[in-house]
Amino acid sequence: MAVTLKINHQDRTVESPAGTSLLTVLRDELGLTGARFGCGQGRCGACVVLVDGQPVPACTLTCEEASGRSIVTIEGLATGDTLHPVQRAFLDEGAVQCGYCTSGMILAGVALLERVPSPSDAEIRSALAPHLCRCGIYLRAIRAVRSASR
Amino acid sequence: MSRIEERLRFEPDGTVTALSGKVEYGQGLRAAYPRIVAEELGIAPERVHVVLGDTDQVPWDMGTFGSLSVEMDGKELRGAAAFARELLVARAAQRLGCAPSELEVENGIVRRRGDGRGVSFTELVAATPLAGVIPEEVRLASPTPTCPDSPAGPDGPDMVTGRVEFAGDVRLPGMLHGAVLHPAIHGARLQSINRAAAMALPGVVAVVEDGSITGVVAEREDQALAALAALNPVWARAPVESPAATDIVLRSDPGTEAALSAAPAPRRLRAAYFTPHVAGAPIGPSVGVADVRADRALLYGSTQVPFRLREQVASITGLPADRVHFDPRAMSGGFGRHNASDATIEAARLSHAVGRPVRVQWGRGDELRAGPNRPEMTAELEAALDAGGRITGWREEIRTNPYTYDVGGDGAGAGRPPLATGSREAAGPWGSPTQMMAMMAGRNAIPPYDVRRAEITLHITPGRVRTGALRSLGASPNTFAIESFMDELARAAGQDPIAFRLAQITDPRLRRVLEAVRERSGWTATPRRKGLGVACVVYRQTCVAEVVEVSVARSGQVSVERVWCAVDPGHVVHPSGARNQVEGAIQMAASWTLLEELPHRGDEVTGSTWQDYPIATCTDAPQVIDVVFTGDDTMPSLGLGEPPAVPMAPAIANAIFDACGARVRALPIRPDAVLRALAESSELPEPGGKAPLRPGSSS
Numbered sequence: 001m002a003v004t005l006k007i008n009h010q011d012r013t014v015e016s017p018a019g020t021s022l023l024t025v026l027r028d029e030l031g032l033t034g035a036r037f038g039c040g041q042g043r044c045g046a047c048v049v050l051v052d053g054q055p056v057p058a059c060t061l062t063c064e065e066a067s068g069r070s071i072v073t074i075e076g077l078a079t080g081d082t083l084h085p086v087q088r089a090f091l092d093e094g095a096v097q098c099g100y101c102t103s104g105m106i107l108a109g110v111a112l113l114e115r116v117p118s119p120s121d122a123e124i125r126s127a128l129a130p131h132l133c134r135c136g137i138y139l140r141a142i143r144a145v146r147s148a149s150r
Numbered sequence: 151m152s153r154i155e156e157r158l159r160f161e162p163d164g165t166v167t168a169l170s171g172k173v174e175y176g177q178g179l180r181a182a183y184p185r186i187v188a189e190e191l192g193i194a195p196e197r198v199h200v201v202l203g204d205t206d207q208v209p210w211d212m213g214t215f216g217s218l219s220v221e222m223d224g225k226e227l228r229g230a231a232a233f234a235r236e237l238l239v240a241r242a243a244q245r246l247g248c249a250p251s252e253l254e255v256e257n258g259i260v261r262r263r264g265d266g267r268g269v270s271f272t273e274l275v276a277a278t279p280l281a282g283v284i285p286e287e288v289r290l291a292s293p294t295p296t297c298p299d300s301p302a303g304p305d306g307p308d309m310v311t312g313r314v315e316f317a318g319d320v321r322l323p324g325m326l327h328g329a330v331l332h333p334a335i336h337g338a339r340l341q342s343i344n345r346a347a348a349m350a351l352p353g354v355v356a357v358v359e360d361g362s363i364t365g366v367v368a369e370r371e372d373q374a375l376a377a378l379a380a381l382n383p384v385w386a387r388a389p390v391e392s393p394a395a396t397d398i399v400l401r402s403d404p405g406t407e408a409a410l411s412a413a414p415a416p417r418r419l420r421a422a423y424f425t426p427h428v429a430g431a432p433i434g435p436s437v438g439v440a441d442v443r444a445d446r447a448l449l450y451g452s453t454q455v456p457f458r459l460r461e462q463v464a465s466i467t468g469l470p471a472d473r474v475h476f477d478p479r480a481m482s483g484g485f486g487r488h489n490a491s492d493a494t495i496e497a498a499r500l501s502h503a504v505g506r507p508v509r510v511q512w513g514r515g516d517e518l519r520a521g522p523n524r525p526e527m528t529a530e531l532e533a534a535l536d537a538g539g540r541i542t543g544w545r546e547e548i549r550t551n552p553y554t555y556d557v558g559g560d561g562a563g564a565g566r567p568p569l570a571t572g573s574r575e576a577a578g579p580w581g582s583p584t585q586m587m588a589m590m591a592g593r594n595a596i597p598p599y600d601v602r603r604a605e606i607t608l609h610i611t612p613g614r615v616r617t618g619a620l621r622s623l624g625a626s627p628n629t630f631a632i633e634s635f636m637d638e639l640a641r642a643a644g645q646d647p648i649a650f651r652l653a654q655i656t657d658p659r660l661r662r663v664l665e666a667v668r669e670r671s672g673w674t675a676t677p678r679r680k681g682l683g684v685a686c687v688v689y690r691q692t693c694v695a696e697v698v699e700v701s702v703a704r705s706g707q708v709s710v711e712r713v714w715c716a717v718d719p720g721h722v723v724h725p726s727g728a729r730n731q732v733e734g735a736i737q738m739a740a741s742w743t744l745l746e747e748l749p750h751r752g753d754e755v756t757g758s759t760w761q762d763y764p765i766a767t768c769t770d771a772p773q774v775i776d777v778v779f780t781g782d783d784t785m786p787s788l789g790l791g792e793p794p795a796v797p798m799a800p801a802i803a804n805a806i807f808d809a810c811g812a813r814v815r816a817l818p819i820r821p822d823a824v825l826r827a828l829a830e831s832s833e834l835p836e837p838g839g840k841a842p843l844r845p846g847s848s849s
Contacts, residue, residue: 094306
């Protein structure tokens with residue numbers, strides 16, 4: 001079936017079987033691989049994208065459910081060559097090791113700061129908590145979101 | 151014997167390409183290697199690019215593990231760059247008609263002091279590229295200069311924008327998707343499948359049974375997964391062979407028994423410790439893409455051992471190894487898990503069977519059921535103290551499983567062939583399989599203290615579940631036992647745990663890290679409301695000491711609040727990257743200490759999601775991780791990725807004892823374990839008794 005998705009402020013029409021996950025559409029149909037496959041169970045945060053501004057694991061949403069809503073992926077965050085302040089902060093804090101959790105973490109930080117421009121340490125931690133990282137960059141990610149906040 | 155042209159290429163645009171068989175999965179090699187080359191060549195690190203792990207371009211490498219990348223391959227690159235500099239200066243001397251001693255190197259130009267006449271590296275290599283064997287003794291820049299620090303590596307911008315391509319992102323023309331059956335029971339054999347049911351489903355191209363794996367290939371990934379489920383496999387436990395144990399005596403000093411029995415009961419302690427199976431649990435599960443043709447094979451995938459993978463796929467396909475190309479992409483943090491290239495080998499088998507490119511993506515359930523786990527460990531320790539609180543005798547028995555993957559073959563169900571006899575790796579860099587097992591399971595089994603007389607024995611039996619390496623091999627389990635026991639001995643001797651350790655240490659570098667964390671943590675400042683614990687290790691040659699501050703809630707819930715870490719890894723190549731590794735190791739080890747245990751009943755894994763295997767999240771992260779490097783730049787660079795993980799478990803356990811008097815001798819330290827230990831602490835048996843020990847007990 002044909003589904004039209006609004007992704008990174010552009011309408012994209014894809015031909016996918018009903019029930020296909022948004023993650024599969026992003027990665028296999030649209031080549032937007034910045035959302036990573038981690039568990040397919042919505043429990044690791046690696047595939048998180050923003051859906052109407054909220055961080056949502058793309059593996060938990062079908063493309064029909066995603067249709068008509070505004071979806072932002074990591075690829076749509078920078079403006080040209082200018083990084084989003086949260087992306088910039090992750091670089092400046094060196095909050096990266098293997099990079100597998102990075103897309104989701106950054107988008108979670110972006111969503112938090114949209115909602116709460118000056119979050120507390122506890123708010124930052126709980127916003128990032130759904131994002132598992134085996135390399136252990138948690139403290140740096142927390143610092144990065146804090147430094148990007150107002 | 152390495153040749154310079156295998157290691158460095160001077161490009162026409164003035165950049166330098168450095169070649170290494172190591173792979174990057176977050177350790178920061180893409181940042182560290184250019185800096186090493188730049189330090190010796192006297193150029194900016196931005197002018198050095200690295201090619202890592204591409205089997206068509208880089209020299210053979212045994213694999214990326216053991217915190218050896220900077221220590222060993224970094225040393226090779228440093229030697230290559232220093233030798234290149236010598237050759238370039240010699241060429242410039244000839245060109246400028248002066249003595250090499252009159253020349254200096256600055257920013258890619260060899261210049262004559264005084265008149266300033268110079269010639270660039272590019273000009274010097276334009277006609278004849280540098281070539282030749284890198285001599286054993288090459289003069290290095292001394293003291294080693296350090297390039298200006300930078301927080302992220304050169305791959306940072308691609309990571310924060312999502313542009314970085316992971317192996318799982320590769321899509322080849324005509325590519326199919328494969329999926330392979332993995333039993334929850336370790337080593338189980340397939341009795342039957344419903345082949346027809348799978349073949350009848352849409353998009354299914356083939357059901358493949360090649361003797362090693364049973365899987366399906368379909369047009370789409372969801373179709374492959376549906377077909378796999380339709381196979382409806384029936385498994386049977388394979389006949390259990392009586393596990394062959396390998397006993398290895400690491401130390402056996404005469405008079406140990408006499409020293410132990412001479413000590414009066416209060417100064418003779420025994421205790422037993424246990425660490426469970428810990429899953430590799432990479433955030434990105436094993437993945438591979440393979441395009442196997444009649445005359446060549448191309449591979450992408452998560453692997454820490456590109457050249458071993460190449461040999462394995464050559465043996466599966468019958469292709470010569472030099473017709474198998476592994477082309478690396480970014481990879482999820484591995485920490486030993488990707489020493490087994492599971493999904494890539496499966497992809498190669500499926501591609502070989504169907505003659506088209508195939509991608510295999512393991513799911514979370516596959517990882518937990520069939521991925522490798524850190525071996526279990528049980529340690530029984532016994533020691534005697536003299537009247538002054540010095541250790542006079544030490545007995546240690548460790549029971550654990552192998553940390554190796556392919557040596558001797560195994561039955562993990564992932565279809566890994568044994569290594570070809572006579573292969574470079576089968577010969578092994580470290581000798582016989584027994585020596586290798588002693589090196590891996592026995593890592594840090596010998597305490598770094600002057601214990602006078604010791605008997606230390608390893609008993610290695612196959613694991614009930616699949617086992618393999620995880621960040622530091624046996625060092626973390628062994629050090630949990632030894633450093634927890636050292637704390638118990640210090641208490642028995644009535645001494646401060648740091649002073650007790652310092653009194654039995656001769657290594658000045660180890661003393662220095664302990665003194666550093668004592669000072670930075672405010673160790674001696676009293677009173678303390680929370681618990682502080684200490685532990686240390688000499689991991690290969692890297693010295694680490696850690697002090698951990700914990701709070702223990704009434705529920706038994708432990709929070710790691712602050713961590714102080716002092717490390718001596720010799721010359722630090724990239725300070726920010728090095729700190730990142732130390733912090734990450736601490737965070738990961740805190741996770742396995744407090745939370746992680748593979749859910750299994752005997753040989754059957756009983757979980758398949760992150761709910762069944764929780765790891766630490768941002769809410770568990772400490773408030774502060776304070777890192778100080780105490781090494782100096784006259785020493786070579788040593789390993790750093792694994793060592794700081796090692797002291798965490800005992801430092802946490804010791805801090806819990808300091809906080810509330812609960813001595814927890816088994817991991818993970820969940821709230822119920824703390825409450826149990828607390829209850830036991832009020833009813834301690836007589837010291838020196840001879841009752842049989844079980845993990846978590848003492849006498």
